[in-house]
Amino acid sequence: MVYSSFLLNRALGFACRSLSSNLAKRPSYRAKESGMKRIHVVISPVIFAIVITWAGCKGGPGAGNTIRIGVMTSLTGSNAAFGQAHKNGYTIALEEINAKGGLLGKKVELDYYDDQSRPDQAVQGVSKLVDQDHVPVLLGAYSSESTRAIVPVVTQKQVPLVMPTAVADNVVETGSPWVFRICAGSGSYATVTLDFLKNNGDPKTLAIVYENTNFGQSNNKSMTTAAQAAGLKLVDSEAYQASSPDYKSLLQRVKSKNPEVIYFASYLLDAGTLMRQAEQVNLNPKYYTSAGTGFAAAEFPTPDKGAGKYAEYTFSVSQWLPAARWKGSSEFDEKYFKLTNTHPAYHGMEAYAALIVAAAAIENAKSAQPQPIRDALKALNLPDTPFGPVKFDARGQNAHPVLVTQVQGGQYKVVWPADAAQTKPIIPTPPWSERK
Numbered sequence: 001m002v003y004s005s006f007l008l009n010r011a012l013g014f015a016c017r018s019l020s021s022n023l024a025k026r027p028s029y030r031a032k033e034s035g036m037k038r039i040h041v042v043i044s045p046v047i048f049a050i051v052i053t054w055a056g057c058k059g060g061p062g063a064g065n066t067i068r069i070g071v072m073t074s075l076t077g078s079n080a081a082f083g084q085a086h087k088n089g090y091t092i093a094l095e096e097i098n099a100k101g102g103l104l105g106k107k108v109e110l111d112y113y114d115d116q117s118r119p120d121q122a123v124q125g126v127s128k129l130v131d132q133d134h135v136p137v138l139l140g141a142y143s144s145e146s147t148r149a150i151v152p153v154v155t156q157k158q159v160p161l162v163m164p165t166a167v168a169d170n171v172v173e174t175g176s177p178w179v180f181r182i183c184a185g186s187g188s189y190a191t192v193t194l195d196f197l198k199n200n201g202d203p204k205t206l207a208i209v210y211e212n213t214n215f216g217q218s219n220n221k222s223m224t225t226a227a228q229a230a231g232l233k234l235v236d237s238e239a240y241q242a243s244s245p246d247y248k249s250l251l252q253r254v255k256s257k258n259p260e261v262i263y264f265a266s267y268l269l270d271a272g273t274l275m276r277q278a279e280q281v282n283l284n285p286k287y288y289t290s291a292g293t294g295f296a297a298a299e300f301p302t303p304d305k306g307a308g309k310y311a312e313y314t315f316s317v318s319q320w321l322p323a324a325r326w327k328g329s330s331e332f333d334e335k336y337f338k339l340t341n342t343h344p345a346y347h348g349m350e351a352y353a354a355l356i357v358a359a360a361a362i363e364n365a366k367s368a369q370p371q372p373i374r375d376a377l378k379a380l381n382l383p384d385t386p387f388g389p390v391k392f393d394a395r396g397q398n399a400h401p402v403l404v405t406q407v408q409g410g411q412y413k414v415v416w417p418a419d420a421a422q423t424k425p426i427i428p429t430p431p432w433s434e435r436k
Contacts, residue, residue, distance in 0.1 A: 065107060068108075068134075070110075071140055072125050075112070075114040078242070078243055080117065085347040086165075086351040088344070090139070094355065104368065115146050117143065119145045122141050137160045137362070138162070140163070142347075146166075158370055160374040161178060162180050162182065162354045162357055165351075168215050170214070171185075180398075190227070191226055192403075194232065203287060204260060209254060209263070212242070213242060219265035220265060242270055252281050255281060261286065272305075282431075286429060290317070296346060313429045314406065315404060315425070316406075318404070319387075326387065327386065332352060349387055350387065353390070388400055404416035
């Protein structure tokens, strides 16, 4: 008994200092079977004490000199361009936070997990970040599909999730008290688009083209409902399989219905393909509109990654632009350009804002534990961020205003609402035959 206590005391003394080193130097025992059994009986509580003590020394989130925040985004796969925009925004916010002394007197680190643009990988990532890395708060994911997949997981694990970009309305309709979305949802996209149309030509017919995913279905549902309420006749609704190489037959069907307005819900790869092939089938609505995302990406007006000249005159909703009137918008634009040599679309700003929001919650909670952070997010009121005001309702939804932009001269220009407009919209969209 005395011998066991001695070993336990020794174990407790050296475990926190250098467990890995001690394990590397452990002796190689050679004994008969009966001897090994006796050694096992004595050593088992020692090893147990070492493991328990080492776990205690590791501590929970925020133990030691750093606070780690989990980040889920798409660094590879079909949404990699957006995931990189996320990372750029997170990088800028992280540098600002640590330059001011970090959080709770500790340096902040970001723990990234690449969901590969796949919901199943996002679910695995939550388990890794929460169960293994013990992060107290998560940021992400990029897509509505991945975000919807992880909402029940973070709810079960009771870790707050700050969502920067997922717009499908059902990600905040689960009743989970652990989710917080800073961006506007697809319902707002439909409402502001219809408001713009009503005040700029008042068209009467609409076709919707959307990818057959949670993101696309949510936008189709929102626009269908809102258009009916606004008296806009829906003449066609076409779902497609994302990342297909040929949409010409779909676009021909839309053309046969002769809609004045086409509303797209697409990611970047498909946005470029759809607009190139719209020219090939000579599809000429008065308005090409969209639910943002691919049609609002920084790369969309570029010829190498987007639609190039075929993006011209398209309308899109946008959560933010460098020209937005909120304090700090232009400064973020400058930092983003310095980091990437490109100007940001709203996806990078949303990531930046998500980290700023999480940091404010940690500071207000005076804790790096999930429950206090969740409670602080519920009570958060930030009236003046570069992304605009942030305050969450009972669902965890921030009341974020939405802009309407048009690509003019290869650049996004704000055209609605009127009090935020940089320029007037070009209406109707010139036919393909009249474009240079």
